[in-house]
Amino acid sequence: MPDDAAPRVTLYSRPGCHLCEDARAVIEAVCAELGESFTEISIDDDPALTERFGHEIPVTFVDGRQHDFWRVSADRLRAALRG
Template sequence: MDRTPDAPRVRLLTRPGCHLCDEARTVVEQVCAELGEAYEEVDLDAAAADDPELRRRYTDEVPVTFVDGAQHDYWRVDPARLRTALARPRR
């Protein structure tokens, strides 16, 4: 996942109706708000229309969290681990 320098550091790949996605979103929202970081949420199914590789690669792992363009977690987001990753300088 390519990142531009001004893009949010955290990307959350989700699906509608996914209870794990709802839980992950809550953690990401809280940690990002606490640290003053932005995040973006991407619907896997909508994005896969333009990039079928996304669905092939991540369909069984949603929600998937990326930090600075690199995969960070899937299924669950550990708030302490996310804080630690965001404490590092942007890649």
């Protein structure tokens, strides 16, 4: 994957969120395994994101579409990135 390609995975999170830390670990591992990258966005930095995702974080998007919230399944994420 070229270095300048946009990350396929976006993690919306909040500092100090233990579920977000768990999700980040799964996403980091799967992305490293598949040669993908991800970006992480704190919902606390944007009131619209806080309103949209405040009760569902962590929220994961793959290729611009919502994929998961609360927990990230490595198998589901792997399948989405391969599919």
